[in-house]
Amino acid sequence: MRAMPSRVHMWRSAARSLRWFACDADPAGLLQTQRLGLPLNQPDASMRLLIVWHSRTGMAKQMSEALLKGAQKARSEMEASETDLAIHICRARDAQIHDLISAHGYLFCAPENLASMSGEMKEFFDRCYYGALGKLNGRPFALAVCGGSDGEGAARQISRICQGWRLKSVTAPLILRNGAQTPEAVAAAKTLDTHGAEKCMDLGGLMAAHMLLGVP
Template sequence: MTDGHLLIAWHGRTGTSEALAASAAAGAAANGSLLPAADVSPDDLLAAAGYLFVCPENLASMSGEMKEMFDRCYYPVLGKLNGRPFATIIAAGSDGEGAQRQIDRIAKGWRLKRVAEPWIVNTEAQSPEAILAAKTLEPSTLQTAREMGEALAEGIASGMF
């Protein structure tokens, strides 16, 4: 039995994913919960009515910590999340498609239902220094993340998804 909330699971190292996830959580307000990927358990996934997964693309893949969350939780919840809504935000220095594909394949296995178009936030960081540097996002990008969190949480609460 779910408690009707949106779980926002995130991982990041340079501030981008964390800021996007925190903004989405602010939009979801009381209907959302924000957890670092390292802290997400199968029970957290089972308790939530929907999901927003936020992570960077590292070396054309989702971040290792996000992958670890999926590895740890995949089989304990398999067959128990069918039809629940999900969305993604990928922070990337280029295209972000590799990380997006990985999460989509996992979501397909869990039989989740995508309810928002994939969102890839491209920071255009290409040099080692730019990739490793702390990132600051435009207020409009953070506002879009806030609106996404609000829309997902409202869609779950209203039974629209």
């Protein structure tokens, strides 16, 4: 009768050791490919377009919404359904490795801060890069960046990461500049103008059409 508690204790110790080993092997969860939390919508979709965005003062968020609207419009005009092409939009801090692996095309949208991509967008790539490495080869992507007077630095950074993933660029990065240079202008809320919104919609539509047509 006394052997049973001892055996249970042994099993519990073994389980704890396995958990500790797993934590030591990947303490930051950089290789975690199972989605945590709610599953993605449209699990039976033939293709998925994933839009990952971050925004500090509002412009990049509006750009990502225009990308989404353009992709949805193109899908509708091509008489395709959500089952043909599911379109997901996700803030960078919420995007996971599983979201990347389960998608077939990508739009990344972020602001440039101090000549580089914003910190939250960088953290997304840091967190997901190695878990997705080797699993995204050949899939299409495009970038949308908002900057004050430049934007090229952030675009180059993101493009290099996508090159490491072996993603295929569909078109040149879309860079929209708001002209902010003083501390007050940089910190102020931004509004995407009509011309910029149209350019983002065009990019979203291009990506959706590219995927639906199966362009290599």
